[in-house]
Amino acid sequence: MDGTNTLVQLVIAGLSIGSIYALIALGFNIVFKCTGAMNFAQGEWVMMGGMVTAALFGVFSSVGLAVVTATVLIGAIGLVSERITIWPVRRPDPMTLTLVTVGLAIVSRSLVMIFLGKMPAGYSGFSGTDVISIEGVTVQTQSLWIIAITLLFLVLMHFFFERTVLGKALRAVSADPQAASLVGIPSSQMLMLAFGLAALAGGIAGAIVTPLTLMTYDQGATLGFKGFSAAMLGGIGNLPGAVVGGLLLGLIETFGSFYISSHFKDAISFAVLLLILFMRPAGLFGRVEVVKA
Amino acid sequence: MSQTAATEAPPAGALPAHDDVRDDAREGTGGTDAAPAARPVRKPRLFARNAVSFVVLWALMIAVPFVAPNFYVVSLVNLFLIYVILIASLNLVIGFCGQISLGHAGFFGLGAYASGILSAKFGLTPWLGLPAAALAGGLGAFVIGLPALRLHGHYLAMATLGFNAILVVLFNELIPLTGGPNGLLGIEPFALGPIALDTDETVFWLVWIVSLVVMIAIANLVDSRMGRSLRAIGGSERGAASLGIDTYRTKLATFAIAGAMAGIAGSLYAHVNLYVSPETFSVFPSIMLLVMVALGGTGRLWGPIFGAAVFIAVPQVLLDFADLELLLFGLAMLIVLIGFPAGIAGLADGWRRWLK
Amino acid sequence: MSGESIAAATGDILEVAGLSRNFGAIAAVADLSFKVREGEVKAVIGPNGAGKTTLFDMIAGVTAPSSGRITLAGERIERMPAHKRVDRGIGRTFQTLQIFTEMSVLENVVVGHYPRGHSGWVNALLRLPSGLSEERREREHAMALLERVGLADRANDRAGDLSFGDRKLLELMRALATGPRLLLLDEPAAGLSHAGAERMMEIVAELNADGLSVLLVEHNMRMVMNLSHDILVIGNGRFIAEGTPDAVRTNPDVIAAYLGEDEDA
Numbered sequence: 001m002d003g004t005n006t007l008v009q010l011v012i013a014g015l016s017i018g019s020i021y022a023l024i025a026l027g028f029n030i031v032f033k034c035t036g037a038m039n040f041a042q043g044e045w046v047m048m049g050g051m052v053t054a055a056l057f058g059v060f061s062s063v064g065l066a067v068v069t070a071t072v073l074i075g076a077i078g079l080v081s082e083r084i085t086i087w088p089v090r091r092p093d094p095m096t097l098t099l100v101t102v103g104l105a106i107v108s109r110s111l112v113m114i115f116l117g118k119m120p121a122g123y124s125g126f127s128g129t130d131v132i133s134i135e136g137v138t139v140q141t142q143s144l145w146i147i148a149i150t151l152l153f154l155v156l157m158h159f160f161f162e163r164t165v166l167g168k169a170l171r172a173v174s175a176d177p178q179a180a181s182l183v184g185i186p187s188s189q190m191l192m193l194a195f196g197l198a199a200l201a202g203g204i205a206g207a208i209v210t211p212l213t214l215m216t217y218d219q220g221a222t223l224g225f226k227g228f229s230a231a232m233l234g235g236i237g238n239l240p241g242a243v244v245g246g247l248l249l250g251l252i253e254t255f256g257s258f259y260i261s262s263h264f265k266d267a268i269s270f271a272v273l274l275l276i277l278f279m280r281p282a283g284l285f286g287r288v289e290v291v292k293a
Numbered sequence: 294m295s296q297t298a299a300t301e302a303p304p305a306g307a308l309p310a311h312d313d314v315r316d317d318a319r320e321g322t323g324g325t326d327a328a329p330a331a332r333p334v335r336k337p338r339l340f341a342r343n344a345v346s347f348v349v350l351w352a353l354m355i356a357v358p359f360v361a362p363n364f365y366v367v368s369l370v371n372l373f374l375i376y377v378i379l380i381a382s383l384n385l386v387i388g389f390c391g392q393i394s395l396g397h398a399g400f401f402g403l404g405a406y407a408s409g410i411l412s413a414k415f416g417l418t419p420w421l422g423l424p425a426a427a428l429a430g431g432l433g434a435f436v437i438g439l440p441a442l443r444l445h446g447h448y449l450a451m452a453t454l455g456f457n458a459i460l461v462v463l464f465n466e467l468i469p470l471t472g473g474p475n476g477l478l479g480i481e482p483f484a485l486g487p488i489a490l491d492t493d494e495t496v497f498w499l500v501w502i503v504s505l506v507v508m509i510a511i512a513n514l515v516d517s518r519m520g521r522s523l524r525a526i527g528g529s530e531r532g533a534a535s536l537g538i539d540t541y542r543t544k545l546a547t548f549a550i551a552g553a554m555a556g557i558a559g560s561l562y563a564h565v566n567l568y569v570s571p572e573t574f575s576v577f578p579s580i581m582l583l584v585m586v587a588l589g590g591t592g593r594l595w596g597p598i599f600g601a602a603v604f605i606a607v608p609q610v611l612l613d614f615a616d617l618e619l620l621l622f623g624l625a626m627l628i629v630l631i632g633f634p635a636g637i638a639g640l641a642d643g644w645r646r647w648l649k
Numbered sequence: 650m651s652g653e654s655i656a657a658a659t660g661d662i663l664e665v666a667g668l669s670r671n672f673g674a675i676a677a678v679a680d681l682s683f684k685v686r687e688g689e690v691k692a693v694i695g696p697n698g699a700g701k702t703t704l705f706d707m708i709a710g711v712t713a714p715s716s717g718r719i720t721l722a723g724e725r726i727e728r729m730p731a732h733k734r735v736d737r738g739i740g741r742t743f744q745t746l747q748i749f750t751e752m753s754v755l756e757n758v759v760v761g762h763y764p765r766g767h768s769g770w771v772n773a774l775l776r777l778p779s780g781l782s783e784e785r786r787e788r789e790h791a792m793a794l795l796e797r798v799g800l801a802d803r804a805n806d807r808a809g810d811l812s813f814g815d816r817k818l819l820e821l822m823r824a825l826a827t828g829p830r831l832l833l834l835d836e837p838a839a840g841l842s843h844a845g846a847e848r849m850m851e852i853v854a855e856l857n858a859d860g861l862s863v864l865l866v867e868h869n870m871r872m873v874m875n876l877s878h879d880i881l882v883i884g885n886g887r888f889i890a891e892g893t894p895d896a897v898r899t900n901p902d903v904i905a906a907y908l909g910e911d912e913d914a
Contacts, residue, residue: 038393038447040580088631098393098450099587100630102580106623114616221577225454232451267462270455277452278440337784341776510774517773517780518787521752521760528749532820535709535747536827537735537764546770592751 008137010254016143016212018250019150020046023205024227025234025242026157027198033174033237034194037097041081043224044108045199049074049206050215051112054121063126071203078199081108082192105220113217122214142211149208153201154243161239170194174237222266229273235283245283337516343594344512350598351505358494367493371565373605374504375558380585380604381511381597382554387583388592389515390547391527396437396453397582399460400430400552402574404559406477409569410470413479420483423503423560430556431549433460438548442541457576464571476570483564496565503561507554512594514550523547527592584626590636599637660687661720662831662862663708668717668727670703670886677703678886681717685831690853690863692877694870696906700886701866702744705835708864709741710734722830736764740829742820744836744866750809754800757808757819758791759784761826794822798852814845821852831862838869850876874898882906 024046031039049070056066085104089096124130125142132139160167172180173190181187206215206223226249231237234245249269256268276283340348354370361367383397407429408422417425433456441452464471471477482491483499490496514520525533526540534540563569572578581604589600603625611618629636663685670678678700685691693701706712708719710731719727726734749757766787768780795801798818803811811819817837824832837853838846850872857863857876867873873880873894880897882889884906890897897903 032447038450085627085631090631091634094447095391095393096630096634098447099583100627102583103587103623103626103630106580106584106619107627108623110616110619110623114620218577221580225458225576228451229455236447263466264462267459267466270458270462273455274452274459277444277448277455281440281444281448335788337781337788339776339781513776514773517776518763518766518768518784519770519773521756522763524752524756525749525760528751529747531711531743532747532749533760534711534731535735535741535743536761536823537732538760539730539732550770550774 005137009139010258011251012137012139012143012147014251014254015247016140016146016250017209017254018230018247019146020205020209020223020246021226021230021249022243022246023150023153023201024223025230025246026154026239027201027205028224028227028231029237029239029242030170030174030194030201031198032231033239034170034177034191035086035092035097036094037101038228039198040098040101040105040221040224041108042198042202042227043222044105044112044220045074045078045202046206046209046223046227047215047217047220048077048108048112049203050210051116051121051206051217052203053207053210054123054215055116057123063123066123067126067207070207071200074203074206075196075200077108078202079192079196081199082195086191086195087188105224109217109220116217118217120214120216122210125211126208140212142208146208146212149204153204157197157201157239166193170197226269229269231283232273233276233283238283241283248284341509341512341516343515344509346595347505347508347512351501351508354501358497364493367497368565369605369609371493371497371500373601374500375561375565376585376601376604377597378504378507378558378561379555380582380589380600381508382551382558383582384586384589384591384593384597384600385511385514385523385554386548386551387586388590388596389520389527390523390544391530392442392544392548393447393450393583394453394548394551395450395576395579395583396457396460397551397555398574398576398578399453399457400433400555401559401562401578402460402464402569402571403433403552404430404556405563405569405574406464406471406559407556408560409477409480409563412481412564413477414470416481418484419481419560419564422564423557426556426560426563427553428556430559431553433556434552435545435549438545442544442548454576454579457574457579461571461575464574471571474571476568477563478568480563480567480569482567490564491567493565500561500565503557507557511554515594519543519546524592581622584622587626588622588629588636590638591634593636593638593642595641596636596638599641603637661685662687662689662722663864664718664720665708666718666720668704668707668719669715670700670707670712671715676886678707678714678883681883681886681888683881683888683891685862685864686879688857688860688862689878690857690865690876692865692867692873692880693883694867694873694880695883695889698885699883701883702835703886704883705741705833705864705866709739709833735827735829738828738830739833740824740827740831741833742817742824742835742837744839746813746816746820748808748816748820748823750807752808753805754795754808754811754819755788755791755804758794758823758826759787761823762787762790764827791822791826794826795819798822814841814848817841817845817849818852821849825856829861831864832856834863834865834867836867837865838867838872846872 024042028039028042031037052073053066053070056070057063060066081104085100086097089100126145127141130141132141161171169185170190170193172185173187177187230246230249231242233249234241252272253265253269257265260268357370358367379397379401383394386392386394404426408419408426411417411422411425412419437452437456441449465474482489483496484490490499515524522533522538523543525536525538526543530540585600585604586596588603589596607621608618633640661684666682668678668681669676681704693704695701703712707714710729714727717727718725721737721739724737726737749760766783768783772780792801792804795804800815800819808819834853837849841849846869853863853876865876877894880894881891882897882903889906890900890903
């Protein structure tokens, strides 16, 4: 009985951290599909989501309002970042754009450090009580919030991509930028939208995970890398794959650190990543795209 | 336009006969064997184009131990030269071969820990540690490149990043060997017979000569048959393959050579500092190395020298405003990538041409 | 070696037999068979989407065939990696230029000598004399090739700074530097001015006169009709017709295929 309870607790913990990875991976994939670049700023947006929410919580003293405002703000930062750094690049090949996002990430991180400080930031969970116990299974309420909000966001994203004109246009651009521009879809603005959506996903992830883990200015990179790993796991550029990859990575990490060693927690997830990379390079759900030489 | 009849023997300027049957078959296709060049072709010199200017710069640096106001300045120059090796070897992978690697600090760390552990735990001389470090760095790069380089660019970035992250965990957790987060103590300095190179001024000479040798090797490489083939891959992988270049093997060799060079830098670092700890070799330093490659100028031989100079000098200048350092590096990188893709080396080139 | 002597006797440099390539349920190339005779210029034409690029990619080794055989001078090559096919004598140019923009014009052609070179990594790092003399010969030969197309003056310029037409010539000379027995030209005239296309045609004709076999994909019909000894017409990945330029020009199936394209467009 005890074993089952532990199992259920681990699954819930794994799914909640996995939801965070899924959101980051989703944002990463959206930008990747449109540019072919690895977006290093993705993790910084997650960090900002947490840091900004914490700062706004000090002003509003309402978690809900702080989370929503911060998320929207991070989304806007994504839009602006694209205009300032990606749009002016003269030769926008994936490699140059990847390097540009490295610069963007460093600037984002240092601005947060300068304006919001180096101290860990945090705030209370979204419910009054931190922990609930159902039939002997102890669960952190924030974990449930994370899973629920992620689900809601995914449903909204699905609706956006499948039902709205803008979402369909974005999909068209990411599938074939040249063809899309031929039918009159402005690919530059779609790129801005992609960055905005990616930042939005990152911002939400940061805002909802911070009550569990606290946040500091230098955590963006690690979070971003976990998101990349999840994206690779699910197949890079594959949106549903990002979700499955994220959840899977969260579960692997949680179970791994419980049953093996929490010291090697990061090593476990990256080892899994390398394993996937070498056994099934296209991820669990993608088609292999090997360089032909 | 030269018209060589199909039946004629290849003229004097044509390539020498090569190994096999293939060439006999080729003799019929006179189209490939044009007449000798009417205009003189610049002969390849004994020293590669940029090797000479590296020698001049390094010769100027001989003065450092004599004119430096204090040992601290010398220690900074030592660090600068070590980072020149690091950034130049990464530039080989990114700038010349067009592959993004995010684990260079990891190979640096492999070299540093290999050499450091052999010295501190096994009492081996650094003179053996240095080649062992090159081997460790090169082997690390080879092992990770073996599967990753078969795939598209971002896979290498992800694989090297993951590899680097795992290495950092190992450096931290394999405490009996590495000393864990507290770092590895008890590393012995290089020694020439009875003379230990244990001061910044004495070890300078070792760092000076090793970095010069590495830079000349890189200048040589870039201007050679293999170097051109790896640069061709950076230009267009499909184009390179269409010229008979085995792109996979060439990338792998480039990557392993760069890893070995990072390992050499690691060994120097370990025996100059006499102490290593994991944070020097984590993913963030890898990213900073990437930043310095871009700042200096990707695919420019002189780029890494500028990149390393910026990397060492800026924190000294901003001593009182350390928080601004990161912002400055980030902004500089964005400005370079957006406005001056050829980096500082490209700007310097422009000025030189303008002065002429 | 017996295979090679048979091929030499029959005079075929390239033989393609029953070649197919499927992408999912779609057959990009279906059961194609044809030959290129030694010293011949053969053109492959067909409406857009006919499978010409897939065919080229399979011969060059960029795409693996789903089934069928490719034989170069008696040797089966359909499973050989692209770079080894270059060693066996296949040279190619690209529809979208693949020159090395950051290298000098001369260096671009020097790289083309790769299959005939010997100096390796140790030589590269240490700059040994043997590598240097090899490089001198390669440079001289590369310069001669550049001279052939009037690019010798630009030898030390950055290749990316050349005009589009010059870049196409450079790519051709680079392919020639590999010492090919069969040259695959993917739309050599595309994007060129009338004068540029004429120039390209002259050069290809000269190379062919020197004995080089050419397989050509081209939309410029003037070039196709003037250069080719033989034309293969394909549509939807399938064989439509094959024959001399005059025979193909009047073939009703060919006319139908091209009219069909107009209807679609």
